[in-house]
Amino acid sequence: MSVVDTDVVVIGAGLMGHGIAQCAAQAGCRVRLWGMSREEVESALARIGASVAKLHAKGRVADPPAAVVARIEPVTEFERCAGAGIYVESVVEKLDVKQEIFRRLDALAPAPALLASNTSTIPISRLAAATSHPDRCLGMHFTSPVPLMPVAEVIRTAATSDDAFARGVAFVRALGKEPIAVHKDLPGFVFNRVNLPSTVEAIRLVELGVASVEDIDKAMRLGFGRPMGPFETADMVGLDTGYYALCSLHAESGDDKFRPPDLLRRQVEAGHLGRKTGRGWYQYDAAGERIGMAPPP
């Protein structure tokens, strides 16, 4: 990884953004983590501190936790993000919000800066179109929880330069993840095109009364060796994030296999977003530990 690529800005301090910032800091990068409010970035930093301490205690991170956290500067003013080598955008899965971020970054990130998006479903070319340098734009799609998952997709558009793509791949490797090269900018890329239809089907089976949430999760864990079933995963990811991803993928592809089920929409409208709100498909205590099934939605 070149020196310029160790100067990292992560835009978005939510579930994914704080995890990406943590991995970059663990890899020795200097990181600026931009969030919408002081509370958000401070809470992100506290979560990072707790996670690095756990990983350090298990011997998975060599550096002392305080040294890792000290590499991350929390920022809330966009202008403070100027002049980095790699930008990773990880804000809410909404096209207009991400396009606006890319438009603003374009002015702050002169060559050779890379502009990467952690979008789950939005074509990278739509974000690159908001910039004057589509050759330096690419997708970098991590999975949750970022510090524990050993893989990330790197997505190129028709305009992404070979150099930008190679730097993206090298950055992902430097973060300790196996890069999956995605050569076409198809909405949903690889992970979600394969995974989301099975989540949609699982929710439809519950809607039809074919099987319970708990039994479908059990089936996928025991029958297919998955560490978590689709509902357990959805609660961790956030039902809103999954719903927005499906809305975007359905709109982009027109394919009914991605149409968000009504049951999922109702959960999101009711504010039952999974672990982060204490209730999704299951219920959680204040520490995020599962305490049982949620009442039927």
Ligand SMILES: NC(=O)c1ccc[n+]([C@@H]2O[C@H](COP(=O)([O-])OP(=O)(O)OC[C@H]3O[C@@H](n4cnc5c(N)ncnc54)[C@H](O)[C@@H]3O)[C@@H](O)[C@H]2O)c1
């Ligand atoms: N959750 C997952 O498992 C997962 C996995 C891979 C990729 N992603 C993608 O990562 C991105 C972030 O998802 P997340 O799970 O961290 O969600 P999250 O809800 O935890 O965080 C969303 C972030 O977006 C910010 N935000 C909301 N509205 C904004 C606005 N108008 N302007 C700027 N920032 C705004 C919020 O402040 C927050 O920091 C999404 O594109 C999502 O599709 C999520």
